[in-house]
Amino acid sequence: MTPGWITTTLLDNDTPGGWAVARSREGFLHDDNGPLFPREWLKRQDLSVFAEHGIGHLDGEPVYLLELNAASDVPGCSWQGLRGFMLQGDHTLYKVLGYAAQIGTWAREHRFCGSCGQAMAKVPRERAMYCQACDLRSYPRISPSMIVLITRGDEILLARSPRFVSGVYSTLAGFAEPGESAEDCLIREVREEVQVEVKNIQYIGSQCWPFPHSMMLGFHAEYAGGDIVPQADEIEDAQWFNIRELPPLPASRSIARYLIDLYLARRLGHAEPVLPG
Ligand SMILES: NC(=O)C1=CN([C@@H]2O[C@H](COP(=O)(O)OP(=O)(O)OC[C@H]3O[C@@H](n4cnc5c(N)ncnc54)[C@H](O)[C@@H]3O)[C@@H](O)[C@H]2O)C=CC1
Ligand SMILES: [Mg+2]
Ligand SMILES: [Zn+2]
Incomplete structure (x- = not known):
């Protein structure tokens, strides 16, 4: 048995057994034990199954996705969106669900x-x-997106989109366009969103962001010039914040938060955080 989560295309839908997760527009089905159910039990419930996909092995056991037409009531169970699983609970199970969501969406489309x-x-x-x-x-489909923390000594540039939870500020991000390198995209997005120039761009790390299919490539960059001018409609506010007086920040498992926490740790001499993949 190989421990952990490994994706595969080798599973046969006609072979019984294993685990299954169920997904509808309401999110994933879960009970007190989480979102993984014995597959044969799940298939006996009153579910309107649109498609079934073998998706991988968890600790050596096969895992399937039941993609549903609609959410139905299963006694003792409820539905929760993928973001809820990202914010709390077992990170490996969140990875299983994130993959399931991307495969389900892609196969449907x-x-x-x-x-x-x-x-x-x-x-x-x-x-x-x-x-x-x-x-x-x-x-x-995987959509590469750049995400960058811009710094100026003890200050960091954070912005908020009208879509964010009230009060929260985050790093700048945006999707790559055809013809761009990662660096081209980063420079363009920063210009578009705040009209600032950057230098010393450094790649930090990446994160799968299955909402619905982004691949976040995380960077650090230093401020090189320009005054902040927030992009109309996209950026509600953008400011330089002193690292000792920060606003509410993004969720701890996001790469946005990791880029901020990493800079703080390096600047203040704290232990460095670990990026959840
Ligand atoms: N994991 C993390 O910490 C964070 C992840 N993100 C993610 O980064 C991605 C990009 O961030 P935004 O600032 O919203 O992007 P953005 O600055 O490129 O603006 C979004 C706009 O891009 C266009 N768009 C949507 N999907 C696209 C695609 N697949 N390819 C090209 N253009 C597309 C649409 O016009 C949309 O309104 C999003 O998926 C967002 O959820 C953003 C911040 C933090
Ligand atoms: Mg953006
Ligand atoms: Zn054809």
Whole structure:
């Protein structure tokens, strides 16, 4: 048995047993033991199953996703969105659910060929959908996004979007566009969002962000010039904050929070945090 969570495409839906998670628009089903259920038990519940996907092995046991048409009532269980599992509880289980969500969404959105419109079929032993007419394979979509902490000595640049929880400020982020390097994207996003120039861009680390399919690439950059001008509509407010007087910050498991905590630790001589993958 290999411990931990390993994704796979090798599972056969006709082989009984293993664990299963159930996902609807309301999130994942869970009870007091969490979101993993014995698969055969789950399939006996009154669920409207849209698709079933073998997704991986957890501590050597196969795990399947039951993608549902709608949330239904299962006695003793309730539904919780993926963000709730990200914020608290077992991080490995959150990784299982994050992968399940991305596979479920992608498979649902790639039932038909984007080129000719015919039905696509699952490719055996590969996470891909295939159109025979076009000889076209569609793989799960991952959207690279840059996220950057900009610093100026003891000050850090944080901003808030109108979508954030009230009071919370975070690092700047944005999606890569075709034709850009990671650095090009970072420089463009920072210019667009606050009209500031940066230098000494350093890659720090990455995080899968399955909301719905981002891959966050985290950077540190130093301020090089310009006065903050927040982008209309996108940025409600942006400010330089002294590291000793910070506003409410993003959730502790996010890479945004990690980039901030890492800089604080280095600046103040504290132990460095660990980035949850
Ligand atoms: N894990 C973390 O700590 C954080 C993650 N994020 C994530 O980073 C990503 C980018 O952040 P934002 O500032 O919202 O992006 P952004 O600054 O690029 O603005 C969002 C806009 O980008 C466009 N867009 C949406 N999906 C896209 C895609 N797949 N490719 C290209 N453009 C797209 C839309 O017009 C949308 O309104 C989001 O997924 C967000 O949830 C943002 C901050 C912290
Ligand atoms: Mg942004
Ligand atoms: Zn086609």
